[in-house]
Amino acid sequence: MLNLSFKGKRFKIVNKFYIFLAISLAIIIAGAAVIIFKGLNVGIDFSAGATIEVTVNDFSGFNSNEFKDRYENWLKGDRDNDGTTENARQFNVSNTRISSAAGQTTFEFRIGSTVTEDGKVQDLSEIVKDETSEYYNKKLLVAYVDEIKDEIKTDIYSYLKSTYQSEYGEYDDAGMDEVIEINPHTIDNSVMLYTIRTAFIAAAVAIAVMLIYIMFRFTWISGIAAVLALMHDVLIMIACTAFFQIPVNSVFIAAIITIIGYSINATIIIFDKIREYMNTPSFDETSDTDLANEAVTNTLTRSILTTLTTLVVIVLLALFAPATIREFAYPIIFGLLAGAYSSVLLSASIWVKLRKLFKQSGKRPVGRKTKKRAA
Amino acid sequence: MSKRKSIVLLVITGLLIAFFGVACFANFAIPDGLCKFFGAQPKYNYVSIFDQISKGIDLEGGYYAVMTPTVEEEDQEINLDNVISTLRTRLDDKGYTEATIARQDVNSLRVEIPDVDDADEVLELLSSQGKLEFRDKNGTVWLSGDHVDNAYVGRDQNGEYAVVLNFTAAGTNRWATATEAVYNGADSDKILYIYLGDTLVSSPTLQGALTGSSAQITGNFEYEEAETLAAVISSGALDIEFSIGETRQVSATLGEGVVSNALMAAGIGMLVIFAILILFYGGMGLAASIALMIYVILYVVILALFPWVQLTFPGIAGIILSIGMAVDANVIIFERIKEEYAAGKTVDNAIKVGFKRAFVTVFDSNLTTILASIVLWILASGSIQGFAITLFLGVIISMFSSIVVTRWIMKLLKPLAKEQDKFYNLVRREA
Numbered sequence: 001m002l003n004l005s006f007k008g009k010r011f012k013i014v015n016k017f018y019i020f021l022a023i024s025l026a027i028i029i030a031g032a033a034v035i036i037f038k039g040l041n042v043g044i045d046f047s048a049g050a051t052i053e054v055t056v057n058d059f060s061g062f063n064s065n066e067f068k069d070r071y072e073n074w075l076k077g078d079r080d081n082d083g084t085t086e087n088a089r090q091f092n093v094s095n096t097r098i099s100s101a102a103g104q105t106t107f108e109f110r111i112g113s114t115v116t117e118d119g120k121v122q123d124l125s126e127i128v129k130d131e132t133s134e135y136y137n138k139k140l141l142v143a144y145v146d147e148i149k150d151e152i153k154t155d156i157y158s159y160l161k162s163t164y165q166s167e168y169g170e171y172d173d174a175g176m177d178e179v180i181e182i183n184p185h186t187i188d189n190s191v192m193l194y195t196i197r198t199a200f201i202a203a204a205v206a207i208a209v210m211l212i213y214i215m216f217r218f219t220w221i222s223g224i225a226a227v228l229a230l231m232h233d234v235l236i237m238i239a240c241t242a243f244f245q246i247p248v249n250s251v252f253i254a255a256i257i258t259i260i261g262y263s264i265n266a267t268i269i270i271f272d273k274i275r276e277y278m279n280t281p282s283f284d285e286t287s288d289t290d291l292a293n294e295a296v297t298n299t300l301t302r303s304i305l306t307t308l309t310t311l312v313v314i315v316l317l318a319l320f321a322p323a324t325i326r327e328f329a330y331p332i333i334f335g336l337l338a339g340a341y342s343s344v345l346l347s348a349s350i351w352v353k354l355r356k357l358f359k360q361s362g363k364r365p366v367g368r369k370t371k372k373r374a375a
Numbered sequence: 376m377s378k379r380k381s382i383v384l385l386v387i388t389g390l391l392i393a394f395f396g397v398a399c400f401a402n403f404a405i406p407d408g409l410c411k412f413f414g415a416q417p418k419y420n421y422v423s424i425f426d427q428i429s430k431g432i433d434l435e436g437g438y439y440a441v442m443t444p445t446v447e448e449e450d451q452e453i454n455l456d457n458v459i460s461t462l463r464t465r466l467d468d469k470g471y472t473e474a475t476i477a478r479q480d481v482n483s484l485r486v487e488i489p490d491v492d493d494a495d496e497v498l499e500l501l502s503s504q505g506k507l508e509f510r511d512k513n514g515t516v517w518l519s520g521d522h523v524d525n526a527y528v529g530r531d532q533n534g535e536y537a538v539v540l541n542f543t544a545a546g547t548n549r550w551a552t553a554t555e556a557v558y559n560g561a562d563s564d565k566i567l568y569i570y571l572g573d574t575l576v577s578s579p580t581l582q583g584a585l586t587g588s589s590a591q592i593t594g595n596f597e598y599e600e601a602e603t604l605a606a607v608i609s610s611g612a613l614d615i616e617f618s619i620g621e622t623r624q625v626s627a628t629l630g631e632g633v634v635s636n637a638l639m640a641a642g643i644g645m646l647v648i649f650a651i652l653i654l655f656y657g658g659m660g661l662a663a664s665i666a667l668m669i670y671v672i673l674y675v676v677i678l679a680l681f682p683w684v685q686l687t688f689p690g691i692a693g694i695i696l697s698i699g700m701a702v703d704a705n706v707i708i709f710e711r712i713k714e715e716y717a718a719g720k721t722v723d724n725a726i727k728v729g730f731k732r733a734f735v736t737v738f739d740s741n742l743t744t745i746l747a748s749i750v751l752w753i754l755a756s757g758s759i760q761g762f763a764i765t766l767f768l769g770v771i772i773s774m775f776s777s778i779v780v781t782r783w784i785m786k787l788l789k790p791l792a793k794e795q796d797k798f799y800n801l802v803r804r805e806a
Contacts, residue, residue, distance in 0.1 A: 001655070001657050002655050004655060005713075007804060185622055194756070195756055195759070198754060198759075199755050201754060202750060202751050202753075202759065203751075206746070206747040206754075209746050209747065209750050210743045210746060214743065217739055254688070254692060254759055257751065257755075257762065260747065261747045261751075261766060262696055262699070262744070264740075264743050264747075265700065265703065265741075268736075268740040268743060269740055298714075301706075301710055302703075305702075306699065306702065308651065309647075309648045309651055309652075309703075309706075310695070310696075310698075310702070312648060312651075313641060313645075314695060316640040316644045316647075317636075317640040320636040320637070321633065321640065325688070328688060328692065
């Protein structure tokens with residue numbers, strides 16, 4: 001059996017606060033730079049438009065890049081694959097995503113909400129008011145995408161059948177329906193923006209409630225320190241998401257909320273230790289710095305083991321899961337690491353610095369000693 | 376507790392865990408003999424409790440649509456509750472009982488339907504305002520959907536599918552007047568034009584004035600079409616017209632993969648956690664591992680029982696997070712026990728004091744998470760709400776598991792170990 005104990009050691013974490021803070025700031029600033037110069041990989045949910053999802057069963061010899069290029073061009077108007085955009089209707093296609101899972105390759109062709117029709121640019125997110133139009137009262141984009149679904153299906157079937165004869169030569173259309181799946185969907189970003197807005201408001205209120213609770217159970221300085229550590233974790237998460245260009249979508253918002261709910265715990269455990277030492281007479285002469293170092297050191301085993309066990313599950317999830325879940329798991333992994341980093345290396349130091357700032361260093365809870373003696 | 380009693384209780388606990396573990400996660404066919412014994416139908420398949428948890432379309436696949444009132448009617452005061460109940464009736468009539476309808480925005484709705492094959496059918500079902508009108512050739516409306524009590528799928532004299540309408544008392548009178556007027560009208564073409572919204576569904580030629588409380592709409596329908604039409608007519612018209620803003624069909628195959636993969640990851644993850652806990656905390660770790668199994672079973676059963684739980688992607692994150700917190704609570708308690716023992720207490724005392732002192736820590740850290748999840752539950756929308764519910768339930772059950780169950784299992788294990796300190800991996804602090 002193993003024993004992971006840091007008893008008797010006292011890591012001088014608070015004394016090296018500025019080094020740890022500098023590392024965090026460097027990551028955050030670098031992340032900000034990436035966002036400014038390269039931008040976040042914003043998922044389709046954020047912008048209005050549509051996607052056409054084509055899922056093909058994997059087989060040897062399938063050239064997914066050729067397939068992707070062919071149908072990007074097809075949507076852009078080049079229906080016969082000869083390099084000219086001869087079709088009257090030309091979609092705005094960008095950022096096609098290819099992902100593989102469970103023996104299938106999925107192509108996500110993304111269409112913007114504007115289309116060039118007979119040389120005229122149209123905004124498809126507008127609702128048609130002309131009663132004579134067959135698209136009356138139905139969003140244009142939905143109608144267009146409905147139409148395109150059947151056309152692209154016919155073309156994909158004949159393309160796959162003629163190009164990969166050994167695989168699909170024998171199939172009729174009903175047979176193709178079994179192995180190829182085509183799912184179009186349209187995206188109205190007002191819905192997404194609403195979800196984000198409520199998520200933000202909810203997260204802000206949740207943080208405020210946690211802050212009040214910590215202020216009530218601990219001290220107001222502990223509350224502020226915990227919330228600062230929490231904000232650090234979220235910023236690091238966003239920075240890492242920018243570095244690795246992980247898509248920012250509704251799932252990412254959920255990941256941030258997840259970390260907000262989780263990361264506060266680690267900090268509370270450390271502040272709980274500080275609170276306990278503050279109430280222990282033998283620590284009366286100890287400086288804030290030493291007390292904080294002691295608290296961090298004595299909760300280190302817990303910090304390591306808990307982070308490790310939670311990481312194990314989420315890393316396994318990332319390993320086993322298809323792309324969609326992986327996009328969700330990565331930000332959580334960043335957040336967990338950031339949370340462990342901030343609670344162990346930053347939170348107690350922030351507490352010490354804030355106490356100094358507000359001239360409370362060395363102060364002990366009022367009335368505590370008399371109570372102890374009476375007991 | 377005697378050694379024998381503790382062994383008996385442990386074996387019973389083990390059997391119960393095994394039984395409920397199978398009940399929670401295994402799907403299997405029940406042998407015919409057993410079916411007969413319980414008086415059930417033969418070839419009965421048992422569906423695991425986990426599979427009975429209602430799952431969102433991001434996991435199970437399906438279809439969703441966001442419905443917004445058309446621009447012209449945006450300023451009106453809209454009673455969405457009426458709309459929701461009308462749509463609910465339509466979906467239930469079509470058999471989509473697992474569908475959810477939620478307010479997405481001040482005046483838009485989001486409808487999610489797991490397990491849909493035909494998206495067009497659903498679009499029709501939802502977007503049709505459902506204004507049924509019987510008109511004559513001049514466009515005069517004689518009868519409307521308000522006069523229809525209910526509608527269902529039947530067959531016409533040729534055996535084709537048809538929609539049968541049953542009129543209300545007022546409708547029965549109107550029907551007689553209407554057919555009389557259309558059949559005998561001065562310049563009438565004797566044709567009754569049946570419209571649903573702006574679409575002409577059927578235009579039968581009358582053979583005479585009709586009486587009676589029911590009528591048929593024929594039109595060479597497929598069964599599905601007739602069923603949708605009947606559902607739309609039965610539910611009544613929506614107060615306003617809606618347009619479908621966003622639609623998405625999510626493939627079910629991807630969904631299935633997500634759930635089974637996530638389950639496998641969680642299962643392997645649990646085994647690794649057990650190994651880590653036992654490696655560091657010996658007998659205490661073993662007790663915690665048993666408690667964690669009980670926790671998982673309780674959690675799955677409660678998720679299946681709570682009607683407003685719908686498992687989604689973020690919901691799975693909530694579950695993982697609460698597993699993490701259950702382990703965390705155990706680690707905090709065990710660290711405290713080690714600390715107390717190291718400081719010189721006896722094993723029994725260290726355990727007693729450790730649980731008592733660690734309770735405050737566990738309580739404070741878990742309560743902040745519970746508060747946050749309640750706020751999210753109330754204020755957030757859609758999938759974030761699903762996350763909040765699973766997290767809330769998970770944290771409460773995890774507190775119970777780590778504080779009550781772990782301690783109880785430790786009591787059961789106690790008589791089995793000769794050297795308590797070694798069994799629990801406790802060491803004295805060196806002087």
